[in-house]
Amino acid sequence: MIQLLHRKAASLAALLLLASSLTVICGCGAGDIGPGKYQVSGVITFQGQPLPEGEIIFAPDASAGNQGPACIAYVKDGKYSTQYGKGLVGGAYKIEVEGFETKAEVDVDGETIVAPLFRTFVTTHEFPQEDSTYDLEVEVPKKKRR
Amino acid sequence: MQLMVKRNRGFTLVELLVVIAIIGVLIALLLPAVQQAREAARRIQCVNQMKQIGLALHNYHDTHKGFPPGGIVAEKVTKGLGDNWCNSGSATQGAPWTVLILPFMEEGSRHDQYDFKLPLSASFTSQVSSSSQNYPLWYEQNNKYQCPSDPASGNGVNNLNYFGVQGGGSSSNVNCSGGNSNVFFVNGIMFANSNSKFRDITDGTTKTFLVGETKYHLTESGTTSTFYLSWASSIRLGTGSTMPHPATLAGTYEPINSRIPTGGTVPASGADSRTGYSRLFGSFHPGGCNMLLADASVDFTAETINLDIYRQLGIRNDGLPIGGTE
Structure with missing residues (x-):
């Protein structure tokens, strides 16, 4: 027993x-895929046309009390989307947009000539805590040649 | 009594199962550690090399009463915001910090081969005359600047895994930007024609980046363009139709590891023609990159660090507390 x-x-x-x-x-x-799990995508226009090339930095707006990792989205032919696993945490964000155009010719060194289209455009936006779309229009007072 | 002896002669199924289960638990605990051991070893070597660079920079400071310039250029470097100095000048310039600190890294013989009165090659396409004694040195490999986690390291590649921190901040802190997306800052410790001393680092040496790790230095195999750089590249100034390159310097502008790498041995898919290696730092270690602070300590900085804090750490004199805003 x-x-x-x-x-x-x-x-x-x-x-x-x-x-x-x-x-x-x-x-x-x-x-979990990390803190920045909400994807954002959308259409970005400059002077009424889709922005050919550029990049957008999304940084949580500390002055509005938001914290988290920043991320980058590449713009191609007016469309952008954040990379998987490197998205937003939601809340108030500061957005920095830069636009470029790639010229057809190359310089004497064989490097593609890329010219900036405008000075960095900064704006803010409140993102929801889910995947979202956000379209924005780049407003630049006047095109500056540098 | 006889019965007891008979029973103890072998193991029961239950006993065997218990032993197997224990071994299973132990292997499960050990396996992830073994798989990361090689990368952990490479990471330690990478950190040690960075500490050597830090010691070399401190010894340079003691000898020359100042940190080396990020790179020597013949033109006047104006310190304003949105300036234009980097868009006019010769394509080949003077020595970068990576060459200047060679005697303090037990590379004195290599340093002696340079003729510092003559310019140094900037890129594969912006070379000095092939009769110059500086010409072949550009192509040589220097393993003291190669992080072993980078697949390009070794193999005779002349890549650079450690960028000097020329400063940082948002687009409004950029000193000069060229046609390409590369940027020049003058608010860090090592920038073009800088002569920073410890007393200039008013934010404190433990709160200012001096050197950062990178996987964005343009290597021959990692980019789709013929334009690539060496650890010994001079700063390259633009001429209107050509674009300026800080070559061995970068700033804390974009989040760590956020761009598609332009280093390594194969061009990463989706790599574009804009080669903004000077906008950020990064590494082949998962999750972040090593940053050398001005007190020669190395800190592994996570790529999820708050962007404002990261940008402030690149600036030597922003006068703000860490994480504070203006």
Whole structure:
């Protein structure tokens, strides 16, 4: 009788160990992708036309009490979207937009000539805590040649 | 008594299962550690090389009473915001900080081969005359500037994994920007024609970046263009139709690791023609990059760091508390 009890206890212990080891091996499933998990995409226009090339820095607006990692979205033919896993946390954001145009010719060194279209355009926007779309129009008082 | 002896002769199934389960748990604990061991070792070597660079810069400061200039240029560097000095000048200029600190990195013989009265090559396409004694030095590999986590390191590649911090901030802090998306700052410690001393770092040496790690230096194999740089590249000034390049310097402008890499051994998919390597820092280590502070300590900075804090750490004299805004 006592032997049987011992056996039961031993098998119970073995089962527990097996279960815990399986949990450790398999982990706790696919994890979270990090703080910036909300993707944002949209259309960006400059002087009524889609912005050919550019980049947008999304930085949480500290002066509005928002904190989190900043991220970059590349603009191509007026469209942009943040990279997977490097999105927004939502809330108030400061947005810095730069636009470029790639010239057809290359310079004497064989490097593609890329000219800025305008001085960096800065704006703010309140993003929701979910994937969203945000279209913006770059407002520059006057095109500055540099 | 006889019965007991008979029973202890072998292991029961339950006992075997228990042992197997214990071994399983131990392996499960060990396996992730083993898989990261090689990268951890490379990362430690990368940090040690950075500390050597920090010591070299401090010894340079003790000898020459100031940090080396980020790069020597023949033209006058104006210190305003949105200036235009970087868009006019010769394509080859004087020595960058990476060459100037060579005697303090036990590379004195390499340093002696340079003729510092003559310009140094800037890029593969902006070379000095092939008769110049500085010409072949541009192509040589220098493993003291190669982080082992970078796939391009070794193999005779002349890449650079450590950029001097010329400053930082938002677009309104940019001193000079050229046609390309590369930027010049003058609010850091090492920038064009700088002569910073410890007393100029009024934010404190523990709160100012001096050198940062990078995976954006343009290597021959990592970019789609023929335009690439060396660890010994001089600053390249633009001429209107050509674009200026800080070459061995960068600023804390964009978040760490946010761009598509232009280093490494193969061009990353989606790499574009804009080579804004001077806008940010980054590394092949997951999650962030190592930054050398002005007190020669190395801090692994996470890529999720608040952008305002990161930008302020690049500036030597913003006069703001960490994380404070104007």
